Amino acid sequence: MKPLLDALFLDRDGTLIVEKDFLRDPRGVRLTRGAARALRPFVLSGTRLFVVTNQSGIARGKLGWPEVRAVNAEVARRLLRSGIPIAEFLICPHYPGGIVPEYAIECRCRKPGTALHEDVLARHGFTPSRCAVAGDKWDDIGAGAALGMAQIHVLTGHGREHRRTVRERAPECILASTLAEGLAVLAREVEKSPR
Numbered sequence: 001m002k003p004l005l006d007a008l009f010l011d012r013d014g015t016l017i018v019e020k021d022f023l024r025d026p027r028g029v030r031l032t033r034g035a036a037r038a039l040r041p042f043v044l045s046g047t048r049l050f051v052v053t054n055q056s057g058i059a060r061g062k063l064g065w066p067e068v069r070a071v072n073a074e075v076a077r078r079l080l081r082s083g084i085p086i087a088e089f090l091i092c093p094h095y096p097g098g099i100v101p102e103y104a105i106e107c108r109c110r111k112p113g114t115a116l117h118e119d120v121l122a123r124h125g126f127t128p129s130r131c132a133v134a135g136d137k138w139d140d141i142g143a144g145a146a147l148g149m150a151q152i153h154v155l156t157g158h159g160r161e162h163r164r165t166v167r168e169r170a171p172e173c174i175l176a177s178t179l180a181e182g183l184a185v186l187a188r189e190v191e192k193s194p195r
Contacts, residue, residue: 006126007087008039009117011135011142012053012173015179017075019136022057024067026074032156034180036082041187048087050120051075051102054111054139055091068093074148090116099175111135112142121147132186134179138165145170150189153180 010016013023018030039049050073057063072089079086092111098104108115121128133144136157143153149172152167153159166173174189176182 004042004187005047005132006130007048007050007120007134008042008126009036009050009052009131009149010136011140012051012075014136014159015134015140015154017053019157022062023071024063026070029071029074029078031078032179036079036084038180038183039084039094042183043084048124049084050088050090051086052090052111052116055093055096056095058093059095059100059103061099088120090120092116105168111139112146114143114146117143117147134182136162137174138169141166141173150174150186152176152186154179154182
């Protein structure tokens, strides 16, 4: 059976897990409702899952790599408990207004930059039109749109603040309340399209 998609690129905070500003304690990790269950059809078909996350808290001096890695490990653990493996966590630590000099820079990996996505596409030979992104901010959607991927915008996290921009700038984006809802729509659309 051919995978539903080559890859799903998932935003972490506010999309895959409940938004908590600059989360540094893995005990604060809560998956968004229905996320694991909605990812299952993709995983069972062979779709690879990648979490792409802007972690400006590193550049801002609010948290460090150990905290980010610990939270990611807990996200992975909780998903794996439901049979959902994450292929890789892709992290941008940069923010031009930060206070940590090595990370207070402009970059191409901070979403809506596409460097992290492009690296995965190149390493795995994935086709962008057979990939999708999901997120609560325009930055997530913009990265996917720039690469020609399907997009899901959710209202969890900061979604309500960004919905208008997404509507205007990405008219073909799937608009959903939650990740689970958006993935259900995406799965139906992919199954209907010729593969």
